[in-house]
Amino acid sequence: MADMMTVQIVTPDGLKYDHHANFVLVKTTDGELGIMTNHENIIAPLDVHEMKVRRIDDDSHVDWIAVNGGIIEVQNNLITIVADSAERERDIDVSRAERAKLRAERDIQEAEAQHRIDEVQRAKIALQRALNRINVGSK
Structure with a gap:
């Protein structure tokens, strides 16, 4: 076809x-x-x-x-x-993705406060992935 x-x-x-x-x-x-x-x-x-x-x-x-x-x-x-x-x-567990979002936001704040740039970047990627899962899971 x-x-x-x-x-x-x-x-x-x-x-x-x-x-x-x-x-x-x-x-x-x-x-x-x-x-x-x-x-x-x-x-x-x-x-x-x-x-x-x-x-x-x-x-x-x-x-x-x-x-x-x-x-x-x-x-x-x-x-x-x-x-x-x-x-x-x-297949997305939105509540689990919400918890991952909160965890990533907390990790960003802590890493920024301690000037750990690599950890800030990792946490920002985790946040982006959590937000993506939330958006898709909420459709």
């Missing part, structure tokens, strides 16, 4: 997502990238973002996935994302 793409997301825990789609929206380090069938082949680094996958069965059937960075490869209607972690909207 020429009007669809296969979307696969792989993490160190294995294959996290494998479905057919007719549209995918991701956020690369250079900005948003909308992908439709027969898109030119590319490889690009991804930001922490909420990925949108419009499934082929119905235009209103959209999967939202919290992707924490990684790499996207588009080749011949196969989209492969390799990421440290990725969670579908239905």
Whole structure:
């Protein structure tokens, strides 16, 4: 079927997502990238973002996935994302993500007060990931 793409997301825990789609929206380090069938082949680094996958069965059937960075490869209607972690909207524990957000905010304040720049950066990344999970999990 020429009007669809296969979307696969792989993490160190294995294959996290494998479905057919007719549209995918991701956020690369250079900005948003909308992908439709027969898109030119590319490889690009991804930001922490909420990925949108419009499934082929119905235009209103959209999967939202919290992707924490990684790499996207588009080749011949196969989209492969390799990421440290990725969670579908239905699999996100929002209360756990809220606790991670609070913990990251506290860690940022403590690290800034003690001028520990590396720890500030790590905590900011943790905060960004928690916020991403909250946004996706609340859809």
